[in-house]
Amino acid sequence: MAVAPPPVIVLVRPQLGENIGKAARAMLNFGLTELRLVAPRDGWPNPDAGPAAAGADMVLAEAQVFDSLAEAVADCTTIYATTVRKRGVMKPVLTPEAAARAVHAEAGRSAYIFGAERSGLETDDVALAHAIVTVPINPKFASLNLAQAVILLAYVWSKHAPSEAEGGVALASPPTVPLDPVAPHAELEVLIQHLVRDLDASGYFVPPERTEATLRTLRTALTKTGWSHNDIRMMHGVITSLGRKPRAR
Amino acid sequence: MAVAPPPVIVLVRPQLGENIGKAARAMLNFGLTELRLVAPRDGWPNPDAGPAAAGADMVLAEAQVFDSLAEAVADCTTIYATTVRKRGVMKPVLTPEAAARAVHAEAGRSAYIFGAERSGLETDDVALAHAIVTVPINPKFASLNLAQAVILLAYVWSKHAPSEAEGGVALASPPTVPLDPVAPHAELEVLIQHLVRDLDASGYFVPPERTEATLRTLRTALTKTGWSHNDIRMMHGVITSLGRKPRAR
Structure with a gap:
């Protein structure tokens, strides 16, 4: 041309x-x-x-x-x-x-x-x-x-x-920055299991008969995120930290 | 529309x-x-x-x-x-x-x-x-x-x-408005503050000199979410629950 x-x-x-x-x-x-x-x-x-x-x-x-x-x-x-x-x-x-x-x-x-x-x-x-x-x-x-x-x-x-x-x-196009790719779903799944386990231990699922609906809502919210592998690793740390320590120091 | x-x-x-x-x-x-x-x-x-x-x-x-x-x-x-x-x-x-x-x-x-x-x-x-x-x-x-x-x-x-x-x-077309619209930024900001407060209490920010970088990474991950008002309300509950209770029951 x-x-x-x-x-x-x-x-x-x-x-x-x-x-x-x-x-x-x-x-x-x-x-x-x-x-x-x-x-x-x-x-x-x-x-x-x-x-x-x-x-x-x-x-x-x-x-x-x-x-x-x-x-x-x-x-x-x-x-x-x-x-x-x-x-x-x-x-x-x-x-x-x-x-x-x-x-x-x-x-x-x-x-x-x-x-x-x-x-x-x-x-x-x-x-x-x-x-x-x-x-x-x-x-x-x-x-x-x-x-x-x-x-x-x-x-x-x-x-x-x-x-x-x-x-x-x-002209310089917007740089094609290698965005941290969204993690495979299995990683998110493990994160959700981790969260649910710790939440359960903390007494979150009350009353018990609402547990299934609550889990569905949680899962829906977390599926919106598009988190990367690193994000998910960090969130594991967040959950562990919150669940591990008593508040009083 | x-x-x-x-x-x-x-x-x-x-x-x-x-x-x-x-x-x-x-x-x-x-x-x-x-x-x-x-x-x-x-x-x-x-x-x-x-x-x-x-x-x-x-x-x-x-x-x-x-x-x-x-x-x-x-x-x-x-x-x-x-x-x-x-x-x-x-x-x-x-x-x-x-x-x-x-x-x-x-x-x-x-x-x-x-x-x-x-x-x-x-x-x-x-x-x-x-x-x-x-x-x-x-x-x-x-x-x-x-x-x-x-x-x-x-x-x-x-x-x-x-x-x-x-x-x-x-106007005659189906509305393109999402059913659960993304919450205004202020709501996410309050959630992040809540999370950071509880994380801090749990001893998450170690070593202290990495706190700023960690906060930025957390904020970036949470800004991906597109959470609605109800999502954010639920996450407050999650953080409070994890932060409040000791693990042992």
Whole structure:
């Protein structure tokens, strides 16, 4: 399977260097490295970007600057305008997931474009895009900042990447920690017998005619546990300890 | 189908008010409103939180403060510890998507817990959780800040919410609510305290310097159970019975 190149992140007229740094940091968390800046308000490089990038300096060092959005996306085949606002532009509106699937299916290079911190993308910017990407958001409180919008799109893109075996990005999956496997049932059975024996000795099963029902309830509770061999060994110790010693010391 | 309540967001020992505000803002974007703070370093309320919340003042105004994590999640049935680091704690490790599906399927209230800005969750915090949630991230650059972690979890939760239409249709379906729901965490906590008290009296914690590690192992085993209120009541009886009576009759 041909693997599509990762999307370019284009910040259009970003205002604060700090936000450019934060966007770089957000990108690199999910394996995106290509940052392009269109007419950054305070020029470039910007001394406020580095500290905010928190180590994603490589992304900043390789960022490219353009005068216009058209130049910034000149080599891209598909352009996605990220905006939460409805616009008078007739474009397909995609979820981040649908856009991610399209990016991964695209042979060429895609771009996600993001507007300035306050004003967002202008109508002319959106007009240049092939589709709009909108993050489904609380209609009563839609307040994503620039880096948050970048990180959500980057995350969703990475989630839809083909697996490493297929040539996709190598993100660390949750470690497959060898969980302590659930013990075979026979071990739980021995534990229950141990518990019942000590409980019986302690006078737990009163009245005797309720013993069978009580045992069933106990067994049901203990069968919920999913305890491992080590857990069960510990519980033997617990029961023995409680049953062995008189309370007074 | 019963719709699970939205998860509670718990920040454990957060340092900067600004980050608490940003977390609130991140939450409200995706409809999460219940924020709990465990021992915030600079007390609460914190004047730096409001400006960073960018309008999510309602979330801050209703935030609750607790001395301990156990108290903060006392009414929660399932607790997810968010961490990118591998730990010596044997817990299931879930992706954000798997956790979101579990939260939506849970009858009770779930909690996502987040550690302090630099240090993250401590081992004792993680021991209290039922599962670990890890965002799959660039292994060469894992640098999510607190609000970014919150917004990713909140976004993924919102993406997996059953639609209103699904909720309507499902009303005719058999209820998926378990007959005997998992007890709130506070009940398990009291049971553990009871067990530890009696074990201590019986001389279980030998040598004393291993007490802390032993307690953590015990807590981890008991957190696997998913016991109901009635199960826990029965276990109190078990412990009391074992602890009360000498073996000889």
